[in-house]
Each structure stands twice: as C-alpha cells, then as structure tokens.
Amino acid sequence: MIRILLACAGGMSTSLLMLRMQEEAEKRGVEVTVDAGPEKNIENLMGTFDVLLLGPQVRYAIGNVKKICEGKVPFDVIEMRDYGMVDGVKVLDKALKMYDDFYK
Numbered sequence: 001m002i003r004i005l006l007a008c009a010g011g012m013s014t015s016l017l018m019l020r021m022q023e024e025a026e027k028r029g030v031e032v033t034v035d036a037g038p039e040k041n042i043e044n045l046m047g048t049f050d051v052l053l054l055g056p057q058v059r060y061a062i063g064n065v066k067k068i069c070e071g072k073v074p075f076d077v078i079e080m081r082d083y084g085m086v087d088g089v090k091v092l093d094k095a096l097k098m099y100d101d102f103y104k
Helices: 015-028 039-045 056-069 080-084 088-103
Strands: 002-008 032-038 051-054 075-077
Touching: 002 015, 002 039, 002 056, 002 088, 015 032, 015 088, 032 039, 032 088, 039 056, 051 056, 051 088, 056 075, 075 088, 080 088
Parallel strands: 002 032, 002 051, 051 075
Antiparallel strands: none
C-alpha cells in the first residue's frame, strides 16, 4: 500500500484531485491511499505517508518541506496545469514514479 499525501494551504482544494487519483488507482488495481491536508501539518504527519505532493499554491513552502522530508520521503510540487485540470491520472503517475525512484 502506497500512502500519498497531497498538501495545500488548508487541505480543501486538493479534495477533488484526491478522489480522481483514488478512482484511477482503483481502475489500475494499484493499492494506494490518498489523503489531503494543510501544508503546515506535514511535520506532524511524518510517518503516515510515503509520497508528498504539494499544491502549487504552497510552492513557497518547499524550503521548509525539504528540511522536514529530505532523505525520508520523496516530495515535489504538483504541476500547475495538472492541478488546475484536476488530472488525477498525471498526478498519480507522478506519485508512483516518485515512489519507485525513491524506494526501489
């Protein structure tokens, strides 16, 4: 089971993307959980996710996220276009590739 966390300003704007990613994972038969939460809770959530994706609106926090996550879990910012289009396929692909590159 791969645990993906989508982090944004308040955890609300990633809800639809989270659902689309879960639907795509089910179609593929890939076991993942996708949760959403506020960027400011990342440190408290360490250990509950395997991959972290930040919403583009919290790109400014990447320096702090790097301090918290570097070497522990893979993290990146979701592409603005994929986020805006709520493209669960592309964002899931990105998360799965990050997982494979980091853990395998």
